[in-house]
Amino acid sequence: MIKVENVKKDFKKVVKDQGVKGSIKSLFNRKYEIVHAVDDISFNVDKGEILGFIGANGAGKSTTIKMLTGILTPTEGNVEINGKIPTKNRKEYVKEIGVVFGQRTQLWWDLPLVETFSVLKEIYNVDDDAFKKRMCFLNEVLELDAFIKSPVRTLSLGQRMRADLAASMIHSPKVLFLDEPTIGLDVAVKNNIRQAITQINEQEDTTIILTTHDLNDIETLCQRIVMIDKGKLIYDGTLANMKGQFGNFREVNMSLENSDEIDKLNFLDTFKLKKKDISINKTKEKVSISFNQDKLSIADMLEYLLKNTNIKDISVNDVNIEEIVCRMYGKEVSVND
């Protein structure tokens, strides 16, 4: 359904020295720097799949989405979606896709919400019956009824996001691009939106690409994830696999008589660990150690701690996916390992 091959996107950036002097200097002598926003990315998505696209801020997620939706032209490489090249014949291509940019809106700001839908109906040339059915369906999953007659500018963020999602699907697109669809929303609305996405995916076999910073979105929605960092693809596979590959970590949380006791311990030499297998976080009240349990068993760890420190309280926890991702972003886990 979606084929992305060796896609690159470079931006030219003006380099300026600091301050007024720098600004004046750059008026006469412009220096450019090439930024590789997306650097040689390839992946495929099958029909009906929900792909989670994750990465830190500035990793190149949005740039990639913009290339997939035909807004930006790749510097190099090919994108093919449903047999079409997005930047060629944009008008024909966008009829088949739906897009939500969580930080922007496609709704008509000054008009009642329902007007936006009728505008979209004409733009996409949806016939009356299909439109009625569609609105019924969207109303049901996204609960638009309560505010469908209000001007868009009066909607709350949660309402607006639901409306935006509905607007992106009015023409039953084959592919849906959701760029941070849950940004800034409360838990209830997030759940509502996730349910809607799942339902649409199941009922219509819509292919969905989703970017998000909320890893609960990923856990509930995506079978597969692609992770990029600094424009490069660093992971492509299932969530479970990622947890297995990077996440066999456990975390020990404890309070000690004196937190400084932990400094005296030498895990690296005692257990012959590498630096990346363990990290220690110390505050006045608490110490937390996360470690790779393939290299060091929990029993050994606890025994060692009990013997060498005065523990007031201790607990062992699973490391959640957010921390795995942090770890990857922080480059503490090397992928080539």
Added chain:
Amino acid sequence: MTKLKKILKIYKPFTKAGLQSAMAYRTNFTFFVIGESLYCFVLYFIWKAVFASGGSNTFMGFSITDITVYVFLSNIVKFLIDTDSTVSMAEEIKDGSIIMRMIKPVNIDHSLLTFELGNKIMMIFCIFLPVMLGLEIYRYVILGKIAFNIFSFLLFSLSVVLGYLLSFYLNLIFGYLAFFLLNIWGFSILKGAILNFLSGATIPLAFFPGAVRAVLEQLPFASLVYAPTMIYMGKLSTNQILFTLLKQIIWLIVFVLISDFIWIKAQKRLEVQGG
């Protein structure tokens, strides 16, 4: 024909939405009208003083009645052909919201244009028609006969439509500059001043010295305000009218082509800022 019908069907909602948006900001609109009317009266009194001090009844073929009609008519035309396309386009490029237009199966320029038409419809009914009626009454009172000519009015309307389209594309081209400059505030102020002067909205081009006037009349700016106003006032012969309309059409084609060309180039340069 069916293709045209389809296009109209797609863009009709834009016009409707534009009209509704314009109505949502009625108060804004009212104050705008009051402000602009004041400006017209200021111009009118200035010209009156000029004529009074000149001691002559006509100046370069314009009587005081002519200049009064010119002041109000040219300003009405100025509103009708005025367009936000520079600012809208530049803003959308600057804040990146142009991408919301690009993900829809519509032409960027057509969607902007048809949206603005909604605003124009409101303007025609709320300002244009009342002022035209007022001007005709004024002419009737002064001249003692009905000066209205339906034929001139139709040619005038055609000329205004061409002038508006020309103005839209000219301004759109300025808007596209934002792709290269990212902030075009200074440019658009300069552009406004030049347009006001060269289009005849401030001073009739007929008042300029012969050579300057001959050049100015050929420039695209004259097609914006001066041409339709002169047609309505019956200052041009039939041949001159046809020539004027032809000029407008040629300039319009030139500007549409330039704007299409820039859009194709600019699209490749598009760097969406933020988000």
